[in-house]
Amino acid sequence: MRQQILDLLNRRHKALSRNDILRFLELDESSGDEFDRTLSELVEGGYVRQTKKERFELLSESGCHVGTIQVHERGFGFFIFEDGSQPDVFIPAPLINGAMNEDKVLVCLTKPFNDYGKAEGRVARVLERNTQHVVGKLDLGKRFAFVIPREKKVKQDIFVPLDQLGGARHGEIVDVEITAYPKGRNNPEGKVVEVIGQSDDSGIAIETVIHSLGLPKEFPPEVLAQAEAIPEKIPAEEIRRRNDRRSDLIVTIDGADAQDFDDAITVFKKGPNYELSVHIADVTHYVAENSPIDQEALERGTSVYFPGRVIPMLPEKLSNNMCSLRPDEDRLCLSVDMSVSPEGKVVDHRIYESIIRSSERLIYDDVSDYLEGDSSKFSGDLATMLSQANELAGILRQKRFDRGAINFGFMESEIIVDEEGYPIDVRKRESRVANQMIEEFMILANETVSEHFFHLDLPFLYRTHEKPSLEKLTDFNNFIHNFGLGIRGKLEDVRPQQLNAIIEEVVDQPHSSIISKLMLRSLKQAKYTNYMEGHFGLASKYYSHFTSPIRRYPDLQIHRIIKENLSGKLSQGRVKHYETILPEVAELSSKRERRADSAEREVDDIKMAEFMQDKIGQTYLATVSGVTGFGLFVELDNSVEGMVRISDISWEDFQFDPDKYLIKGIKNGKTLTVGDKVPVQLIRVNVEAGEITFELLEKLDEATGK
Incomplete structure (x- = not known):
């Protein structure tokens, strides 16, 4: 009824009386109580306005809208439409009206959208508080x-x-x-x-992040009790009903410090085609729907990874033991077999329940060493399989980039900590050939499963990455014009191939990684949905998260749907059940992912600050990674990033030119922009805030050539 009322008011474009709405919806007074309750909820929720003449209209008709506010640390905010249908609206600090970050608010426009997609508004009412x-x-x-x-x-x-x-x-x-x-x-x-x-x-900064973001730490007693009660031995009847792959050569390939192995692979050639099997831990066999473990996993949404520490989604008995695909141990899986042509096309596939026994627990670096020429690492059938797997991965990777998937190409930071959690090194994490190989296989499995269930027309969860907003894309395009670059074609019709062309054009330039990072920030954040819109960054028409049910709830959720479909238990009642719950699961999972990302970023900043706190006074040659009105962001060769404040520069007066994205010295006329090399000295570190501050040294010529 709620949606019927909204649709009607949207169609009529004018205020209607209570009786008018009942008449148009062909409802009588027997539905009156439910109708009045629903109408009141819409008014209270900020979707519908009641006029002085006791008529009802959509608030959007009067320039007011429901959504979420994101408050900036400088006091202003941005209003995000609930349905994502329009660009964000700028809210000046004086018009925040007591709203706090992530509150659900009713915002009324004070300046309508202009030709550039920009608008301003005020918070008329806080509808739902996010911060408790x-x-x-x-x-x-x-x-x-x-x-x-x-x-x-x-x-x-x-x-x-x-x-x-x-x-x-x-x-x-x-x-x-x-x-x-x-x-x-x-x-x-x-x-x-x-x-x-x-x-x-010691460690208070990390605990502060955990508390401030509401991250869970200890599992509730009933969750641990349920986990401990799960028998480790797999019943004989369970083994008999599954496809037995225990005699196959199956391996896991992960980082050296990994504990939760949720994916394993096997590859061999059959004629001209490659036969790829991806085996994923069957977590749902142990986690029943709405059980204490399931409810806790849904609430957590994802595992959270800090340097030297993990806040897991599932209790350790499951995540690191019974569900982890450890070598020489029988494990239950949900598997996908894919027959792939020499051109990288999946010509046949099969999804099924299995039991496997991993033959080897391999490490990324060892496999990469072998594939890059160290033949002493592996031999025999395993060496043959790894070589064929690498051939297939190369074909898939090339095909993915040919269709337009964006290859950002920059390396992420890796923070090495000691047993006490103290950082002892910060470096750039290299994505080597084995990492890329597993990435390609997981992407292919995700695409294959997603397409399969989309065509079955069953309720499902999808990983959605929408096209970038015109506003952010315009800002990015204006920025790269300073480097003689530009996005070809109409920005409103942009395709990932056009963005990839920019990256390829600057691949050997000093500002390559900076442009890649700024491009990434201009894109929308991927999210979970119960509808399929495709994945812009991967240039994938169909995409879901299937391959990590130990650490991501959406993967666990679709495993449950897949298994019910395979066993013939997906009745109409169950279909209706999933249609009801999946929108909420998608929204909560997206929120939990954003929370985890925020926590991981904040902890990384704190750990980098800890690493740098005993280096005050040391000098470095840094790269300018950002320019603002109050200073420069600079990045060291090891990926540590900090701030150079204009107010800390005593030997020159620099002014910010926002159009050219640079700062210029008033006295000597020297300019600094993204990609420039500059000499800096570390002058301040605030571990609690994760802030690193450098001073710009006067001798610029040798570093910048300017």
């Missing part, structure tokens, strides 16, 4: 106390009455539950619910 807890440092006075938030997007300190301190002392890091939200100029109020520790405690 704030983590920060307690500032205790004689008559009052405030908590100074660690999260920069929380712009106001939290007032805490002295009788709500919960025993916390001045300077401690605490978790505050908000009891009253900001109104006008009043600060939010709260009470201390947990003392996390002293601000100078």
